[in-house]
Amino acid sequence: MGGSNFYKSRAKMRDLIESLIRKSMAGMDLAMDKMFALQPETYLRYEERFSELARLLECLQVELESVDSWGELDRIQRRVYFLEERFEDIDSVLRKRPRRSRSRFSMDNLFRVSQGGPGRSRSANGTDENGLSLEEACEVLGIDMTAKLPEIRKKFRTLMKELHPDIRMGDRSKEGQMRKILAAYEILKQRQVTS
Structure with missing residues (x-):
């Protein structure tokens, strides 16, 4: 140690x-x-x-x-x-003062950390640690490869609202699907930021 x-x-x-x-x-x-x-x-x-x-x-x-x-x-x-x-x-x-912030955190990392996992990483073949490639991420969100960040964000929010347990009367059965959508959003958002 x-x-x-x-x-x-x-x-x-x-x-x-x-x-x-x-x-x-x-x-x-x-x-x-x-x-x-x-x-x-x-x-x-x-x-x-x-x-x-x-x-x-x-x-x-x-x-x-x-x-x-x-x-x-x-x-x-x-x-x-x-x-x-x-x-x-x-x-x-x-x-009544401005908010001091340590750093920004992503919801994707929050899900991982809350379950004892490490932060986000990418493999050499271009897939996320969930095994999602760029094409698969677009498919998960149901958008084109050419979609811009506002469109990606809008689709992500729509899907997350539909699946959120608060909207579904506490039903957490779609949590796995939410994680996949979150991972896809993180991949696409990162691509938009770096391009």
């Missing part, structure tokens, strides 16, 4: 989690000070969001103590960064 580097990285992750928990608690206090008397419903919404963030971070903190490999540490790090982004979303609205 990497010995001391691994333990240093784990300690940094522990510090980040503790910092985010403290910030979440401070956010709840600020919401209490600013809104409780005048806008109790809004305060309760903020309290719920910050409490949920703190709870998830505490779960990750416990999970972090049993981590003994770089892969597990990387998976927790990605989840912490996702929660950090969520914290920034909530906190920036509460404090």
